[in-house]
Amino acid sequence: MMKKISVIMFAFLAIAGIISCEDNDSEEFTINTAPSGEVMLSPDVVNFEVTETNGNTLAERFVWNDLEMEVPVQVNYELQMDVENGDFSAPEVIGSTTENNLAILYSTLNNAATQLGGEHATPGNYSIRLVASVADPAVEPVISNLVNAIITPFSAYPFTDLYLVGAATAPGWNNDNDNPALYRDPANDNVFYYSGYFVGDAFKILTSPGFWQPQYGESNGAVGLNDGAGSDPGVFSIPADGYYDFTIDITGVTNSSQGSSSFSIAPNANGASATTYTSVGIIGDGTPTGWGSDTDMVQSTFDPHKWSITNVSLISGFMKFRANDDWAVNWGSDTELTGQGTQDGPNIPVEPGTYDIYFNDLDGRYILIPVR
Numbered sequence: 001m002m003k004k005i006s007v008i009m010f011a012f013l014a015i016a017g018i019i020s021c022e023d024n025d026s027e028e029f030t031i032n033t034a035p036s037g038e039v040m041l042s043p044d045v046v047n048f049e050v051t052e053t054n055g056n057t058l059a060e061r062f063v064w065n066d067l068e069m070e071v072p073v074q075v076n077y078e079l080q081m082d083v084e085n086g087d088f089s090a091p092e093v094i095g096s097t098t099e100n101n102l103a104i105l106y107s108t109l110n111n112a113a114t115q116l117g118g119e120h121a122t123p124g125n126y127s128i129r130l131v132a133s134v135a136d137p138a139v140e141p142v143i144s145n146l147v148n149a150i151i152t153p154f155s156a157y158p159f160t161d162l163y164l165v166g167a168a169t170a171p172g173w174n175n176d177n178d179n180p181a182l183y184r185d186p187a188n189d190n191v192f193y194y195s196g197y198f199v200g201d202a203f204k205i206l207t208s209p210g211f212w213q214p215q216y217g218e219s220n221g222a223v224g225l226n227d228g229a230g231s232d233p234g235v236f237s238i239p240a241d242g243y244y245d246f247t248i249d250i251t252g253v254t255n256s257s258q259g260s261s262s263f264s265i266a267p268n269a270n271g272a273s274a275t276t277y278t279s280v281g282i283i284g285d286g287t288p289t290g291w292g293s294d295t296d297m298v299q300s301t302f303d304p305h306k307w308s309i310t311n312v313s314l315i316s317g318f319m320k321f322r323a324n325d326d327w328a329v330n331w332g333s334d335t336e337l338t339g340q341g342t343q344d345g346p347n348i349p350v351e352p353g354t355y356d357i358y359f360n361d362l363d364g365r366y367i368l369i370p371v372r
Helices: 002-023 106-115
Strands: 045-049 058-064 076-083 092-097 101-105 124-133 147-152 163-165 183-185 188-198 202-206 215-219 222-226 242-249 262-267 280-283 306-314 317-323 330-332 338-340 348-350 353-360 365-370
Touching: 045 058, 058 106, 058 124, 076 101, 076 106, 092 101, 092 106, 101 106, 106 124, 106 147, 183 338, 183 365, 188 353, 222 262, 280 306, 306 317
Parallel strands: 045 147
Antiparallel strands: 058 101, 076 092, 076 124, 124 147, 163 202, 183 188, 188 242, 202 215, 215 222, 242 262, 280 317, 306 353, 317 330, 317 348, 338 365, 353 365
16 A cells, blocks of 8 residues: 555656646756654663573564654664664664564574673673664664663583694694694683694694684784684794693784784693503593493594593583593593593583583593584
8 A cells, every 4th residue: 555655646746846847947856755753662671681492582572663754665674783882883783674563582682792792691781773764865764762781692602612733733734633622721711721742843723623714823922813804823833742731822812913812832841751541531420321431532642641532422410531440540620611620629510412522631631512
């Protein structure tokens, strides 16, 4: 019906314009589509907590009054979100429609909040607004009131993982060859450790086996990054074959800045003489065989102190690492997913899921990486 009315009105005004032009050739015909009134968005305050299970459920149905135009035309409505006090110069669009309401899922809000810098399980303050516009670029959009939103994002695994690649390491310059994982500091997501055997040569750091970017390397004495839109950084260098402690802090690193990053490479005095175990396994009520027996890990042929197991399914519970199927030597800690186990330390908490697990018997460090 609106289309029909628009056509009739356009024809009427066009005829009037022609008649007018016959009287005054300098008079130009225009159709005034200027909006009248305001667009009010509601509700005006909202609070959302995204969880592991509510992503596909309705978070809110935002509603507003129709924008009235002097000439009937289609009005497009776009919901935008920005951080609190943001200028909406680069907003996240959370939905668009030609109706006067829009249903938004928790997952949509979660994605928008994450893109705007929201952190897992941390409430953040955001602003949501509605922008009403028509196809004619000469008509200024109408912007609604701001809705204050508190959103607590959810990320099942909000961490970056790092892997070795390069001639100094076991996989060589193959980016998908059982690349060893670095061990993330449980108290600082940007700090990683790796104590082990290196060949006297060069290496770099990847975040996803099978992909060359994002890639970390040396840059101006600190850490450089190519996330796929920059240039590859330099290599980290090992002076000679042997055991080394490598530490890297990637805080603030971008394509164009080293941020406050740092790295260090130092000889490990104990690696060459450290005990070599026949086997290391995981054990506990969260593991496939419970507390009754070990699920054995695979020993590296490059470095006998590195152990891994892939695609292992865990259930809610606890686990430990132990050597030679015996409790005489075992490692435990109280931090989930990553940490540094100590002899006879506490049981490691685990959540249900499928994981790749890496363990280093030189220093007791471990990391569980969900298979995605």
